[in-house]
Amino acid sequence: MKINIDYIARVEGEGSVKFEIKDGGLRNLKLNIWEPPRFFEGFLVGRKYDEVPDIVSRICGICPVSHMTTSINSLENAMGFNPSQEIKKIRKIMALSQIAASHIVHLYVLALPDYREKDMVVGLNREITRLVKLKEAVNNVTGRIGGRPLHPVSMIAGGFTKVPSRDEVGRVVKQLKRVRADALQTVKMIAKLDYPDLKTNVEFLALKSENNYAINEGTIITGSGLKAGLEEYHRYFSEKEVPYANAKRTVLKGKNPVMVGALARLHIKFDELHPEARKAADMIGFKTGDVNPYHNNIAQAIEIVHCIWECIELLETISHKDTFMTIDVKEGYGSAITEAPRGLLLHEYELNRMGVVKKANIVTPTAYNFLSIEESLKKLVQENIDKPENKLKLLCEMLVRAYDPCFSCSVH
Amino acid sequence: MKKPRLGFFKYSCCAGCEFQVMYFQKHVLETLKNFEFIFARMLLRGGNPHGPFDIALVEGTITEAWQADELKKIREKSTLLFAIGSCAVDGGIPAIKSTMPELDVESKVYADITTIHSIRPHAIDAYIKVDGYIRGCPPGERDLAEALSSVLSDKKPDFINYSVCVECKLKGNVCVLVAYGMPCMGPVTNAGCGALCPSMNRACYACFGPMKQANGPALARKFKMMGLSKEDIKRRFTEFGADTLEFRRALDILED
Known part of the structure; x- marks a missing residue:
């Protein structure tokens, strides 16, 4: 019997899952990412450093801030520029607010309907009301600083073209404080959903740094204890083309398939979470080392709490000093890796002496997760092979959605 | 009143337009309440891609031949069809590719381009007639609200047309x-x-x-x-x- 999920709905971008069941066994399972390529790494060559962040932000409609920040860090590295602490702080606020926004939408609009036996969120009125309230509060942070929440404009190499006034920041903080209860409510709701059982052999991967929950910089740490600095990246990771997908597949050489994203982050750096988020995790009995990918949803809910609380604290200490610095354009190579909402994101560039891109490389979270999504799907199908086709299809879709893949990003 | 049937289609782009439509803050409740969602991949599981639609919103640049074929079919099944976002309206960011020899660009990204089937990137009106343009990247909220409310009130949308x-x-x-x-x-x-x-x-x-x-x-x-x-x-x-x-x-x- 051939099973074909033509397109996976309620994810970003386009992909399908195909497999065969023959003599009671599973064969040929493929995650076919047919999202058409746009060739960012190709046409970035010849573009100047100051337009790169605006261009790469269009890779993704949900995590534009991550692509902008990662490209900016990487370009600044290439030109030997060190941003001020204040610039780094505001970039972190932007990242946190966007991670929260992305998780909120994923949980409520993309994931939740499955667990309530619906095809879409319409009809879940109480949840929609909470979604809108939360989304508006976190989008306001991104929007107030960036000019707009989607494809913001104030973030450029060198810092920020404008920073909101004290009054404006005050209003944003006030609104964030008002949705704290909604964030905790979200954790409770998401924890109560009935998740399918699945244990996988994935290698968790996340950024870690001392004394804070690493987002925009840090060392790559794996669940089995491997440590990799940015300069050793290509020694440990390789990216391969896949004949049946437009996305490339990134693997950690000699290790199990890797998983990046909220669940991986909680596993690697639970202790660095904001105390309120740890409290929320305790409240629902979340334990690190949980290897059920469906529980990525729960991890995301806990991270929403972290993001909102940390955003409030950072916003309250924002100043207007040193938020923009001039860059000396020069030749060089630079790379940067950050935590996008869905996991690790790498950008690397080579610039000529005019600041024009000679070479560009981008590795997105879904490229890291590609192999482990396939492996988890195989395990899931094998364990549920007797289930009726419709049920099996739904389980597969729910699993893919739990990873919160972004196929648009993965192909770019 | 019967709710207008809405179809949302995505081609080569970041999916940010669909994101903007489904969640644009002030109007999200009205949008979800007043339209019947027939097809919208990012919002709805299942759905009917064949229509008919009272309003079709199309985002993304056309970069592969099958997209153009599908687009023509959608046009036939839709009373009103709007291009939404810079990619669909005028090619947007993916069209940068057309400023360079395309083979060069493609082979910078893939070592094996035998499985790549890209054509020259174009806005959707290179292939079909469009009833209106909801411009911007991301699409402007005012024009988006104008498009949706004009369908509800059965009037001709009046889009922003100045610099x-x-x-x-x-x-x-x-x-x-x-x-x-x-x-x-x-x-x-x-x-x-x-x-x-x-x-x-x-x-x-x-x-x-x-x-x-x-x-x-x-x-x-x-x-x-x-x-x-x-x-x-x-x-x-x-x-x-x-x-x-x-x-x-x-x-x-x-x-x-």
């Missing part, structure tokens, strides 16, 4: 082009963003695409007088709108 300069004047902004010498694309760019970049102390980079009948060559000449290099001017006019006549014409003056 970013008008919005700057309305906001009382100091002109960043004249006063600070920034290479601002505002004079030739369609409004709808609320003059966002100039309000944030930077030059407009034309993410809403060219205003119809904009005088691209005049602005390119101004940039040249300001001392911008040929390459820099070319980049300003091809970031958004590499596939548009208005911006391509501006590049002609660089030839002499």
Whole structure:
């Protein structure tokens, strides 16, 4: 019997899952990412450093801030520029607010309907009301600083073209404080959903740094204890083309398939979470080392709490000093890796002496997760092979959605 | 009243437009309540891609042949069809590819291009007739609300059709082009963003695409007088709108 999920709905971008069941066994399972390529790494060559962040932000409609920040860090590295602490702080606020926004939408609009036996969120009125309230509060942070929440404009190499006034920041903080209860409510709701059982052999991967929950910089740490600095990246990771997908597949050489994203982050750096988020995790009995990918949803809910609380604290200490610095354009190579909402994101560039891109490389979270999504799907199908086709299809879709893949990003 | 049937289709893009429609803050409840969602991949499991639709929203650039085929079918099944977002409206960012030899671009990304089936990137109106353009990247909320409410009230939508300069004047902004010498694309760019970049102390980079009948060559000449290099001017006019006549014409003056 051939099973074909033509397109996976309620994810970003386009992909399908195909497999065969023959003599009671599973064969040929493929995650076919047919999202058409746009060739960012190709046409970035010849573009100047100051337009790169605006261009790469269009890779993704949900995590534009991550692509902008990662490209900016990487370009600044290439030109030997060190941003001020204040610039780094505001970039972190932007990242946190966007991670929260992305998780909120994923949980409520993309994931939740499955667990309530619906095809879409319409009809879940109480949840929609909470979604809108939360989304508006976190989008306001991104929007107030960036000019707009989607494809913001104030973030450029060198810092920020404008920073909101004290009054404006005050209003944003006030609104964030008002949705704290909604964030905790979200954790409770998401924890109560009935998740399918699945244990996988994935290698968790996340950024870690001392004394804070690493987002925009840090060392790559794996669940089995491997440590990799940015300069050793290509020694440990390789990216391969896949004949049946437009996305490339990134693997950690000699290790199990890797998983990046909220669940991986909680596993690697639970202790660095904001105390309120740890409290929320305790409240629902979340334990690190949980290897059920469906529980990525729960991890995301806990991270929403972290993001909102940390955003409030950072916003309250924002100043207007040193938020923009001039860059000396020069030749060089630079790379940067950050935590996008869905996991690790790498950008690397080579610039000529005019600041024009000679070479560009981008590795997105879904490229890291590609192999482990396939492996988890195989395990899931094998364990549920007797289930009726419709049920099996739904389980597969729910699993893919739990990873919160972004196929648009993965192909770019 | 029967709810209008809505179909949402995505081609080569970031999916940000669908994101914007489903979640744009102030109107999300009205949108979800007043339309019957027939097909919208990011929102709805299942759904019927064959229509018919009272309103179809199409985002993304056309970069593969099957997309053009499907698009023509959607057009036949839709009473109203709007292009949404810069990619669908005028090619947007993916059209940068058309400024270079395409084989070069493709082989910079893939070692094996035998499985790649890209065609030259174009806006959707290169293939079908479009009833209106919801411009912007991300699409402007005012035009989006205008499109959706015009369907509900059965009237012809009235989209913004003037340049970013008008919005700057309305906001009382100091002109960043004249006063600070920034290479601002505002004079030739369609409004709808609320003059966002100039309000944030930077030059407009034309993410809403060219205003119809904009005088691209005049602005390119101004940039040249300001001392911008040929390459820099070319980049300003091809970031958004590499596939548009208005911006391509501006590049002609660089030839002499």
